[in-house]
Each structure stands twice: as C-alpha cells, then as structure tokens.
Amino acid sequence: MTTKGGGARSKRSKRNGASPQSVREPRGEPPLSLERIVAGAVELLDAEGLEGLSMRRLADRLGAGAMSLYWHVANKEQVFDLALDSVLEYRASPHVEPRDWRGDVVHMLEDWRASMLRHPWSASLLPRRALGPNILARLELLGKTLSSAGVAQADLNVAIWSLWNHVMGATVTRASFDLSKDDQAAAQQRLAGLSGRYPTIESSRLLLDDDWDGAFRKGLDFLLDGLCP
Amino acid sequence: MTTKGGGARSKRSKRNGASPQSVREPRGEPPLSLERIVAGAVELLDAEGLEGLSMRRLADRLGAGAMSLYWHVANKEQVFDLALDSVLEYRASPHVEPRDWRGDVVHMLEDWRASMLRHPWSASLLPRRALGPNILARLELLGKTLSSAGVAQADLNVAIWSLWNHVMGATVTRASFDLSKDDQAAAQQRLAGLSGRYPTIESSRLLLDDDWDGAFRKGLDFLLDGLCP
C-alpha cells in the first residue's frame, strides 16, 4: 500500500449526541470530523480556487489547528480526492417504472457534467487516479443501465469508457476554454493577436461564443446512436 | 492584463553566432534560452512527474541560478504552459494528393492522444486555459480538414468540439485510470475491497484490462459517423 486507502488511522468518533459541548471549543465550534473537513474544503475551493486551499487555511476556517486535520485525513491529496468525490454525488430521480433507458443515461451524464461545471476546480482534479465511491456509483449505474438496455457484455466496456470520456473531455475542455464572460474582451484581443494564422478557427468563432450545452448533447447522441443501435 | 501574455520582458538575444563562449559560463554551459528552459522542463517532468518540477531544480539542471529563469519566463505557470504545448507539436505527413479526409483526422487525433500518453503529466496540465500555438494549430488543421470534407459551417464548431472532447477525455480518463502495470495487484485488491457494491463494474472488469486503444478508436468512429454523414 502506497499511502492510499482508508482515512488516516481514525475510526470515526463514537460519542453520539451525549455531551452538548466539550470544553475544548470554548466558542461552540463543533468538533472536527471528516464530514466537516470535506465540506469546508469544498467551500474553500469554491471561494478561492485550487490554489486557495491549504491545510492551514482549511483548519483556520474550521476553528482548528492545522495539524489536527491529520488525525482525520492522511494528507492534502486525500482532501482533494474527497472533495472531488463529494461533489459528484448523484441521486437518481426515483422512477417507479423504468423510463426509457436512453433518457436515464442522458440525464445522469448531463447532471455529471453540470456538477463539475458548478465547481470549476473539479476539472483540474480529474486527472488523478482517484475513484471515489460516488464516481464508482455513477459508473455502476451507467453500466447497469446500458446492460439492461441490451448492450452486449463484450461492448459494455467500450460503451462506458466512451461515454465517460465524453463527459470528462467536455468538462476539461470547457474549463480550459470558457472565458466565463469576465474576460471576453481579453479573448477578442488574444484572437486578434493571432491575426490570420488560424483562419478556420477565427471564422468559426470557435473560441468565442459557443453553444457548449448543445454540442455536448449532440456528441452524446452520436455516441449513443453508435454504441446502442 | 493579468500577468498572462508574451514571455516576461525579454526580446530574445540578438547575439548571432559571434562569440564562441562568454566568460560567464566557465564550464561550457550554453547560455540560457527559452528553448533550453522548455526542453529542460519537459525532461524533468518526464523524469520526476508534476511535483518534481521546481524552479530551483530546473535551474540546477540547466547549470543556472533559479532567478535567472525569470528573465526568460514570467512565472512557473508559464513553464507548465510552454512544456505542454511543446509536447503537442504535430507534423502532418506530407501527402501530395489529398488522402481521404477521414484518415487524416483519425491519424491526427490518434497522434494527439499518443503524444499526451507519452508524457503522462500532460493530462494534468490540460484543465488550464492555455491555448498554445501547437494546440491551436491542431485545432486549425482539424477544422480545415472537416470543412473541406463538406461539414457545414454551422456544424463545424460542434464537430471540432466533440472530437476535441473525445481526445481530452480519453487522455484524462486514462491518466486517472490506468495503473500502468506497476500496481495491477493493488487494483485487484482495491476492487476486492469493494466486494460486491459495484457488480456491473466488477463483472465487466472495466478497471482492469481494457483495450483503451480500441475503445478510443471505436468512439471516434461513432462520432465521425454522426458528425459527417
């Protein structure tokens, strides 16, 4: 084992509901916990971005000392992994009778993409080999749906993999692309600076005002057409 | 302007061929240059990974002081951006007569993916808004080929975007997935630890022995079928 695996050496606190507050936190700060750490990390990432998250700042925000975090968490990498996975939770809409499988798949994948775009830092955390339970649950659901829709076992991996690629690529590309309106002027200027070296891109206005959502949906449809004929 | 833009405040050295060596480097180290910095960065990244690149270590490798780098480069971020783009250079095979456009597209995109997989750190650098000349050149080539293949102007952006997504997703996913044979045993163990909570994934052996290349190609074909009917 290479430092990955179960969180630090803790076993989750056992003190349920008993003491109204301990003496440790004189100003009513609740005790540290994995949940609070992850939630705080997400807040901090949302507010300050990737660079804004440091163990010291996270601990400050939680009213704790920096080293206290390390009881609940092995290292900073694990905080990132947990934050990413926590943002990818998925609650399937509870449908009694099975809707059309294709609608389910599209819904889940669009929700996936939306969840990541809601937290722009998440795209930067993707290229690490961290498969948290929520990511695995989404893949499981995807596989199950496709399988019950009649995709052959032999083609299942290709299907899952291609669809996942599409979602990942769409979020990563958009993160690297989208100028989110705050510096659209800068983009204009940048393109102008290229002045004719990339005529096709310029004339297609690829970098400027794209219908990202529509393109995502369209590519998804083509993939599904091909994968599940 | 927000610290992005043209490299630092240098204008590239003017001394062409004249002096055989200056007095500054008594042991024959060639002078610093953007090219040498970028090449050194790629070497260091290949050898030590993302975390292994620091300005001090890079300067050491080049036989220079750390702060000397900052004459040629604005900051560390720019080093990353330049390293990524430098790895994505593409030389189209010189074909006199136009081959089939689809073969050209597939070749270019497979080369793109291969280039990134050859430098595993590159996937982690994707989710930043850095569109270097080589990336733009690839997009330009892609757009031009599709356009000359008859893709309507209105559909061009969707096509470029979907194909790009596919490549990005494939490299990012693989980077986060592939256990590159060094710890395949760890993967077995990891999956065993999940013990039945993700039956579809387990039975499909999705995480273990996949035909990544074939899946990439298959998804690409589906996309091209749909995009360019």
Place this chain on the structure above:
DNA sequence: AAATCGCATCGTACAGCGTACGAGTCAATC
C-alpha cells in the same frame, strides 16, 4: 578613452507551504 545603456545572471530574503514529531487534554474503562 570614458560614459552610458540594455541584456542577462544571480544571491539574498520573505512569506507560505506540507507535514513529522511529540506533548498535551479529555472521556471512558479497569
């Protein structure tokens, strides 16, 4: 020959980082 100027290099210093280590505090148990 002397002064000036731009390019380029680099030593020092600072604030911040992740985290190893060990001492500390508390509640529950024996």
Place this chain on the structure above:
DNA sequence: GATTGACTCGTACGCTGTACGATGCGATTT
C-alpha cells in the same frame, strides 16, 4: 486512582515561488 485510546495542536524542518537589488557584460555613444 491508574490506564488507555481518541483527538488536538505547537513547534520545527525542509522546501517552495518569486520580489528586489546588485552585478557583470557587450555594444553604443560621447
């Protein structure tokens, strides 16, 4: 009362990116 285990945290170490200013150099101007 003593012990144990869960949990917190102060200090310290080595490392980071880079701001600042001093220095050297070749070429140009005076």
